[in-house]
Amino acid sequence: MQLFGPVHVLIVLATALTAVILAVLCRQNRISGTKIRILLGSVLAANELIWWAYRYSQEGLQAAHNLPLQLCDLVVWTTVLACFRLTPAAAEFSYYVGLPAAAMSVLTPDLWSPWPSYPAIYFFVGHAVVVIAVVVLVFGKVVTLRRGAVWRVFGFLLLYGFAVGVFNLFVDGNYMYLCQRPVTPSLLHLMGPWPIYIVTAAGFALSVFCLLWLPVREKVYDTSDVEPVTHHAA
Numbered sequence: 507m508q509l510f511g512p513v514h515v516l517i518v519l520a521t522a523l524t525a526v527i528l529a530v531l532c533r534q535n536r537i538s539g540t541k542i543r544i545l546l547g548s549v550l551a552a553n554e555l556i557w558w559a560y561r562y563s564q565e566g567l568q569a570a571h572n573l574p575l576q577l578c579d580l581v582v583w584t585t586v587l588a589c590f591r592l593t594p595a596a597a598e599f600s601y602y603v604g605l606p607a608a609a610m611s612v613l614t615p616d617l618w619s620p621w622p623s624y625p626a627i628y629f630f631v632g633h634a635v636v637v638i639a640v641v642v643l644v645f646g647k648v649v650t651l652r653r654g655a656v657w658r659v660f661g662f663l664l665l666y667g668f669a670v671g672v673f674n675l676f677v678d679g680n681y682m683y684l685c686q687r688p689v690t691p692s693l694l695h696l697m698g699p700w701p702i703y704i705v706t707a708a709g710f711a712l713s714v715f716c717l718l719w720l721p722v723r724e725k726v727y728d729t730s731d732v733e734p735v736t737h738h739a740a
Contacts, residue, residue, distance in 0.1 A: 507621040509614070521612055521634040525641035532646030539648040546639040547589025550632065554582050557628045570679040575670055577682055578607060578633070585636050588643055595662075598655040600640050601722075602715045603663060608636035616688075644722065651722055656715045663711065667704075 581604035587596040611633040619625035697706035
């Protein structure tokens with residue numbers, strides 16, 4: 507697929523417009539926040555389960571290469587949990603980690619299979635639905651973020667990265683690119699050699715979290731008409 511070619515631009519615009527329209531309709535109580543979140547969570551979960559069944563049928567189980575341990579794999583399931591259960595911690599992680607990661611994947615896709623093959627379709631469906639679901643949940647007044655969420659999410663991200671790093675040592679893997687940078691050019695290539703880029707990436711992530719905190723820092727949503735959630739945004 508050509509980067510920012512006609513097909514790619516159409517996917518990007520469709521993702522953005524769908525997210526904005528659904529969020530606005532939810533804020534105005536013109537559609538049910540409950541039905542939308544359940545639908546999005548179901549699509550995301552089904553897309554992921556079908557993909558892993560397909561992948562393991564093709565590749566088999568390879569502990570060093572194809573376990574669902576990448577950050578985007580975790581984000582998918584925290585988003586599903588947020589959609590189904592409105593779990594505050596899951597919603598916070600999906601907003602601060604999932605939204606920028608999934609949006610960047612839609613904007614700069616790293617496809618390992620040509621469009622419109624099934625792996626490419628899976629890739630865009632998974633990342634686009636994460637973006638749509640998170641925008642609807644947070645800006646559609648379906649769920650709110652609690653105070654101190656930035657630091658909780660950052661702390662959990664460090665703990666998860668440490669656990670995955672230890673696992674990499676045992677299986678000679680490179681999950682989360684903690685052992686070496688990806689082969690293709692990426693943002694990590696601008697952050698220095700190993701292990702400097704890991705520290706740099708952590709600082710960059712915290713900066714992004716702080717920027718994402720700005721649009722929700724003073725919002726206190728009254729969700730009594732949509733969902734029974736009354737936490738303060740932060």
